[in-house]
Ligand SMILES: Nc1ncnc2c1ncn2[C@@H]1O[C@H](COP(=O)(O)OP(=O)(O)OP(=O)(O)O)[C@@H](O)[C@H]1O
């Protein structure tokens with residue numbers, strides 16, 4: 001259960017087409033992440049799958065059955081939103097049990113499912129509390145709990161962590177990944193945070209203006225981006241993209257080299273530059289290098305204890321076999 005197929009799906013708001021014809025298959029049990037810049041259509045696509053928006057044309061199939069005209073409540077999918085609308089006057093237990101009560105399950109069946117969900121989500125000790133007495137992360141887990149008990153064919157998450165602080169985001173990211181490992185239910189997860197995408201996904205769908213730019217595993221996208229857009233989007237800090245004569249030497253319109261694939265030396269190397277801002281993260285240092293004549297800034301990753309100062313002249317050496325080449329059409333050249 002939980003295979004979802006989009007077949008030439010389009011969406012127009014008035015005259016504006018936000019999703020041009022789009023084909024995508026999400027396999028049973030997969031963790032798929034939709035990423036892309038703000039406004040590219042991630043939420044729209046998720047809402048189309050959920051049935052919260054009607055497609056303008058095309059077909060959505062769930063487990064092989066045409067679901068295009070099926071209302072959201074009958075699709076067997078659970079949507080977890082960024083703002084987790086819990087009932088403030090109800091305990092955690094009642095919040096999680098709510099959909100089961102609505103479905104008319106017996107008290108015993110409700111209890112059994114609530115306890116199972118609470119155990120998976122580490123909420124067993126909080127069942128009698130009200131949402132107001134919980135942290136943001138705990139509330140998020142209650143919202144997920146309310147979806148789990150319905151045993152959906154797939155979970156749909158729209159930026160569920162964006163209200164949380166950085167540390168909690170990392171925690172919840174791991175928890176959702178663990179949840180996926182234990183439930184093995186299809187999950188579709190929308191984010192514009194490419195670190196979330198890289199760490200959580202089996203498959204990443206990179207969107208731009210409603211178009212799928214590339215679909216693939218995190219490392220596939222990192223190692224072989226199909227075009228300059230994906231090259232610049234996946235990876236943090238971003239891949240350095242260089243045009244002009246340096247690219248022409250490699251028979252390309254654009255060459256790309258990631259910050260981690262450039263060596264830095266005070267005495268020798270291929271490109272000469274000057275250190276601008278340095279970001280010392282402890283484990284790594286990112287140097288922003290200027291005056292190379294290649295691009296405004298070349299970002300380089302070095303070890304944690306490299307001592308170079310603002311204004312120092314340095315030399316950079318790209319690893320030849322880690323260089324990406326792109327043509328005038330922006331597409332990768334192999
Ligand atoms: N109900 C609507 N009516 C008209 N236009 C809409 C509607 N909903 C979304 N849009 C437009 O569709 C496009 C895609 O919006 P969507 O919310 O899917 O983007 P997104 O990728 O989720 O962005 P974000 O990362 O900011 O959440 C945007 O240009 C948006 O303005």
Ligand SMILES: [Mg+2]
Nearest residue numbers: 042043044158
């Ligand atoms: Mg959105």
